[in-house]
Amino acid sequence: MVDGRCRAGAAQHPFKPTLSAAKRILTETNRLTIVALGSSTTAGTGAGDADRSYPAVLEAELRRRLPDREIKVLNLGVGGQSAYEMYLRLEAEVIPEKPGLVIWQTAVNDAIRDIGEEKLAKILRKGAHKLQEAGIDLVLMDMPWLPREGRYPKYDDYRAVLAKTANESGVPVFPRYAMMKNWSGSKQFSEEEIVGMDGLQVVEAGYRCLAIRLADGIAAELGEGREPVKPMN
Secondary structure, three states: OHHHHHOOOOOOOOOOOOOHHHHHHHHHHOEEEEEEEEOHHHHOOOOOOHHHOHHHHHHHHHHHHOOOOEEEEEEEEOOOOOHHHHHHHHHHHHHHHOOOEEEEEOOHHHHHHOOOHHHHHHHHHHHHHHHHHOOOEEEEEOOOOOOOHHHOOOHHHHHHHHHHHHHHHOOOEEOHHHHHHHHHHOOOOOHHHHEOOOOOOEOHHHHHHHHHHHHHHHHHHHOOOOOOOOOOO
8 A cells, every 4th residue: 555655754854734724714614625736746647547636635535534524626737837827827717716725836847947046936926925815825835856857957946946935925835855755765666656757747656645645734734634644764
C-alpha cells in the first residue's frame, strides 16, 4: 500500500496550515468547497484516470476523515498554464465557486520559461491578495522535485520567490519539493513511481501521496480528521 510510505519524512517536512476561513465555513454550514487551481499536476496528467488525480484523492480522503461533512474538491487544473493565466481565472472561475480554501499549484512552468522572478512574485502577491479580500484561505503548493532539474538553471531561484512571497503574504506553503525529494531519497519509491519516465510529470503514486499529505494537514487543522498513522522517519 502506498499510503504508509507517503508519510516518510513527515516530521522533517510538516504541513500544518492555519485555515481560519475554511474552518469557520465548515463549522457554520457543515460543508466546504476547496478549489484546486494549477497546471498539469492538478489536472492529473500521468494519472490513469480522473479519479486518481490528486484533487480527486484529496476529496475522497477528506470525506473519509470528516464523516457527516459535505466536502467538495473542484479540479480547475489546466496543463501548461502559467501563474498569470491562473491569476486571470480567479475572478471568473474560482471566486464564484465560493470556496473556503484554494490550493494553488503554480510557478513550475514560469521557472521553465524563465518569465522573470519579480514578475512571478507580483502575480503571486496579487493572487493572494485577491483571494484574501474575498475571505478565502490560500495554500501555495511548492514546486516539484525533479530528478533532472539542472536543465532549468534558475529553478531554485523561482522556488525561493514562491516561498518568500508566500511568507510576506501570510500564506502557508505545502512543502512538495522537500516531500518528493525525501520520498526518492528514502528508497521506498523508485523515481519512476514519483516522477514519470520523462522526468517531469508526476505519476499516480506521487499524486496519491500529495493528496494524503494535504489531507493530513487540512483535516488536522479543521479539527475532526482521523488521526493518521505514525509517520515513517
